[in-house]
Amino acid sequence: MNEHLTLNNGERIPSIGFGVFQSAPEETAVAVETALQAGYRHIDTAAGYGNEREVGEGVRRSGVDPAEVVLETKVWVSDYGFDETLHAFEKSATKLGVEQIDLLILHQPMPQHFERTIQAYRALERLLAEGRVRAIGVSNFMPHHLAALREQTEVVPAVNQVELHPFFPQPAVQRANAGLGILTQAWSPIGGITFYPGWGEDRRSVLEDGTIRRIADAHDRSPAQVMLRWHLQQGRSAIPKSTKAERIAQNIAVFDFHLGPDELAAIDALDRGVRGGPDPDQVDPSTWDLTIPEP
Ligand code: A2P
Numbered sequence: 540m541n542e543h544l545t546l547n548n549g550e551r552i553p554s555i556g557f558g559v560f561q562s563a564p565e566e567t568a569v570a571v572e573t574a575l576q577a578g579y580r581h582i583d584t585a586a587g588y589g590n591e592r593e594v595g596e597g598v599r600r601s602g603v604d605p606a607e608v609v610l611e612t613k614v615w616v617s618d619y620g621f622d623e624t625l626h627a628f629e630k631s632a633t634k635l636g637v638e639q640i641d642l643l644i645l646h647q648p649m650p651q652h653f654e655r656t657i658q659a660y661r662a663l664e665r666l667l668a669e670g671r672v673r674a675i676g677v678s679n680f681m682p683h684h685l686a687a688l689r690e691q692t693e694v695v696p697a698v699n700q701v702e703l704h705p706f707f708p709q710p711a712v713q714r715a716n717a718g719l720g721i722l723t724q725a726w727s728p729i730g731g732i733t734f735y736p737g738w739g740e741d742r743r744s745v746l747e748d749g750t751i752r753r754i755a756d757a758h759d760r761s762p763a764q765v766m767l768r769w770h771l772q773q774g775r776s777a778i779p780k781s782t783k784a785e786r787i788a789q790n791i792a793v794f795d796f797h798l799g800p801d802e803l804a805a806i807d808a809l810d811r812g813v814r815g816g817p818d819p820d821q822v823d824p825s826t827w828d829l830t831i832p833e834p
Contacts, residue, residue: 556581558780571597732815
């Protein structure tokens with residue numbers, strides 16, 4: 540049903556995971572339960588999404604053995620700093636209802652407060668050494684953030700989760716990740732960020748792109764499935780989000796067809812070089828009005 544990717548520390552994760560960004564808490568437990576019953580075994584959430592508790596609830600409700608499920612979550616920037624991040628682990632683990640978190644990553648670099656980013660990562664290293672997490676990583680790190688991190692810390696991140704879809708495939712980030720042995724994990728893998736309301740006007744949904752549509756028609760698949768296949772064949776982890784049962788099932792039914800080299804190249808050529816989400820160097824996330832409540 541799924542394929543697996545091996546992280547740089549030998550741990551394995553399914554190549555297609557399930558995303559819950561912007562899933563309302565009341566929808567999340569049902570969506571996670573539906574996803575696990577459809578065959579997903581990896582859920583990606585974040586302290587900042589405000590739905591970790593419902594992710595844990597969805598796992599318990601599903602009847603799937605929790606030991607089979609990879610849970611990934613992210614430390615929000617208001618919890619950066621060594622002791623703060625150790626405490627952020629406790630908050631997330633309690634909300635998720637687990638003792639050990641499979642994959643714990645930093646949600647954003649804080650270029651304006653990089654020392655706190657480094658201290659937060661050192662806390663992740665400590666949690667890893669103590670066996671409280673199985674793997675650690677980062678999100679939204681650009682190559683120069685990775686280089687600065689590598690200079691000041693020991694453990695190479697297992698993953699770097701970044702915005703990545705056909706309109707913004709970030710080849711330089713992918714190369715930097717690969718050069719360091721970091722798995723590239725795609726957020727908004729089917730380009731949700733290209734049409735989410737409120738993220739900017741004049742956007743064009745990658746789901747409606749003509750090239751993707753043509754390839755989808757040729758394989759009798761949906762545009763979302765074609766994009767997920769593109770990620771898989773290029774060795775990335777992808778975490779598509781949906782709260783609709785039919786799409787949840789569709790997004791994991793991607794292991795029985797193949798895109799040819801010309802099709803992969805045609806998708807690569809859709810790169811517009813324009814990000815949909817915030818620029819990690821421009822935005823100071825510590826100014827956002829978001830703090831992570833105690834459990
Ligand atoms: P919904 O939750 O209503 O299904 P991404 O993970 O790339 O950010 O994309 C998520 C967005 O894409 C959500 O708006 C989701 O809406 C929608 N979506 C998820 N799966 C599909 C699909 N198979 N076809 C069309 N839209 C989808």
